[in-house]
Amino acid sequence: MLRLDETHDPYQNGQLIAEYTETKSNGEAVLRAEQLMKDSPFVAPRRTPHPSRYLRSLISPLFLTDRDKHILPLTKAFVSEQDEIRPSWFGRLTYEFEQLISNVEKVDVRTYGAVGDGITDDTLAFKEALADGHRQVHVPAGTYLVRGIRLPSYTILTGDGKGQTILKLHDAAPKGRRLITNQNYLLGNHHLLVERMTLDWNIDRIGDAKKSSTWGNHSSCLTYAHVTYGWVFDVDAVDPGLHCFDISTPYYNYNGDGARANLSSSFIWFDGLTGSGFGDDGITTHHSDHLFISNCFMRDPSGRAHAAGFSNSNGIEIDDGSRDVWLFNNATTRCFGGLEIKAHATSSAASTVKIVGHLSVDDHRSFNFRHIGHHQATDPTSQTAYNIIATRLIAQTPQYTSLYQNSKPRALIVSAYRNVVIHDFTVLGDPYYDYQEQPMIGIQYKARNVTLSQVKMSGFRQAKTDIQVFGGDNRAEDIRLIDVRIEDSAKHGITIGPNIEHVRLANVAIKGDGTVGLNAKSEPELERFIATGYKVPVRTHATSG
Template identity: 55%
Template sequence: MIQRWSRYSTHLGQLLEETDALFQKVAVHPNPSINEMRTIITEKGEPLPSWLPDLEVELHKLQSEIKIERNVVDFGAVGDGVTDNTNAFRKAIGRGNCKIIIPEGVFVTKGIKLPSNTILVGAGKGKTIIKLHHDALKSAILITNKHHISGNHHIYVEGMTLDWNVKRLASDERTASGNNRSSCLTFAHVKYGWVRKVEAIHAGLHAFDVSSTLYYYIKDGFIGPGRSQYIWLDELNGYGFGDDGITTHHSDYIFISKSHMCDPSGRAHEPGYSNSNGIEIDDGSRYVWLANNSTTRCFGGVEIKAHHNASAASNVTIIGHLSVHDNRAFNFRHIGHHKGDDPESKTAYNIKAMNLVAMAPIFTSLYEVSTPRAMVISAYRHVVVNQFTVLGDSTYDFEGHPVIAIQYRAKQILLNKIYIDGFYHAGGIKGKFHVPEELT
């Protein structure tokens, strides 16, 4: 099996060049947005968005300009898992322009709001635990920026576990209160943000959310104001989230790397209808990169999508993703814009995906009526999938369902180096295809 897995193994630089060349064949020209989808490779061989070095300059600027360092303990915080530390955090953070140190312990709070130019650093995952107070509202966000309307900038969070404390709610209660609330960490209208080495558990809605001021459901083609921009999410993990692990809405230039999301509760939804994804690039998001992430036992491993009354996510690059036992490992769709009598999507375009692995997609109680797929592409156009390995469980009856479905109004789709093995009674690849002569 190892030999089969490596059948399409390609050096990263070659893979990027090959994928870009294929993408040029399917993308309609002129299309200036393609130029903003460039990926660079570091000396260590890591793929990065072309804009990331500029974000690193902003981080150096933040770190060099902050001269004040405070420990929350000096402001009365007690990490005993009982004391309400809300006021202690508020006093320590002040108006920002400071670095806040949180030592080991369990620090209970009703929510932390970070102003601009703030660094918040714990002792590490599982060592520093920030936990929502038992009396916190269902709408509470454990950590967020201070001004969702006017916006904030230069916020850095690292080295902690965030516990939304879902046990404070009734066991049969849905866990989210609507829009971009009820999450472990939300950046809403933030420019220049970093979240590194953070764990989020049992979020009511999302583990991590990069959002605009609000989620906008107005119409396809609408570009929502108050967008977050230039955000790096790195080495994150989450589980037990009510909806999605990592999600983005109406925001631009986001990099998600080396993160793992698994085992959602789905409790933000009606039982059996939980569209709970490991990583979801949602409504109106643009210029998003995913590199070397993984997901397990979610409804969707990676979902790129939009609701029917919002713009679709566009200009998305995926480099290396492992999906294990997700119901739909890779799901690209614009709801309400993919069937024959639907209006065609104005915004569902431009996806480059390479070096993907889907292992044993399965039925799930999260979304009971959803049949398993390694990949679904609906409504999107200008999509290249290059080097995709799909491995099934030979003891699992796939009941004649297609492993990959290219369907409805998907156009200009190019699949290259696809390897499928180990499925029992599967239907293969489903779709009607026309291969241009220059691609044969």
């Protein structure tokens, strides 16, 4: 089995992913996934008026709430000649990058008195070097102690490489301090680039504090809040109290499903980032649009931003109100969630997310797509949990974690989301690991229009079910399992709960020596389905009634 450690090069993610997936290229994979979405019974986003949400939006400060915007449409991916996936708006980002690099003066921070000896406070030198922007500040190899850096518009901060140029928070910096952020949250900033360095939040300065962060989006290594046109390339983040990298607004918004925070960030590209020891998430996004995250690797969170045993610390988290987010060839390991797309109950869900290539190794929940508070039959249906396309995913050995002690491992959860396509999904378990009779893939809790296509799954010998579609009053609906291969895995191959009206299984072959191949309490539509080796190959409502 594959294991990823601190020596892993994130630019090797794509090569590793290609070794596990079945499609020949990224271009082939994304085109097929987009077609599957087009062919599905697409659920149009809707917004139902809700009195409590309306009242909360009136009470909240007007500049914190955006009540007009809703769901952005899915757009086609651009595929380069090198088989790299790019967002539909990538040309605009490229043009603005050229504007940035042609409108800055090159300076060296040591010219302004920076020492970089790991002892001297270099904060003032950075402030003077950055001035009012329109500068590319070179930071030579060394360890620079700072009390926080704020970037004006048209700024490039360039080091000599990860582990060579180190920016480290001063021992006297308060716990809520962000190591790097933009200068003006109210008016916003634009055209910012940070590259080729390590960011050390200096966790040792807070001692044995039970919680490593303060509030909101404070206590992170790098935060872009109300930034338009921002880039972060080849940066390592170490031991932040909250997040390694955060694309955000100045303030989070919890005024209900359908509301979004104003002052959002947009057109941001993160590439080649690594992070570890984070108190909450490695990379996270909130209430921001048009984001691209590629070739990144997040591992081994501390979880210290949460109470012990209750840490939802994800490698990459696309969170409240994020829209039109693209992820390409990323990797995570030993996190609570490898990749989580979600929202809190009192916020809008992340929506319109496209994933091409993600390698999850030993994460607790490899892929976790959910809108909290919109699960039970009595909960309101989510107004914003829509539109996820994902292809070339690998979930290897999801497992229990001390980060969240009572949680159960999963390779995939789709909960409350509508219009979801998962294509070319490789799921590998450890046949000797005790999964404690759990299902490994769950399509559940009001999920609608979900397609799983070209799924290859094996090794979950100690699990109860490989794939479970949950029924009941909060059942999933309009589910398609197409081109699925399960071999030598759980006791039950596929389980379908009661009261589900539309489930289709096509080109499905499951082989094992467990109890039941297909255990269906609803009546699925079967087309070229075969189950071999199980004590009961097929058990349906009709055969058991």
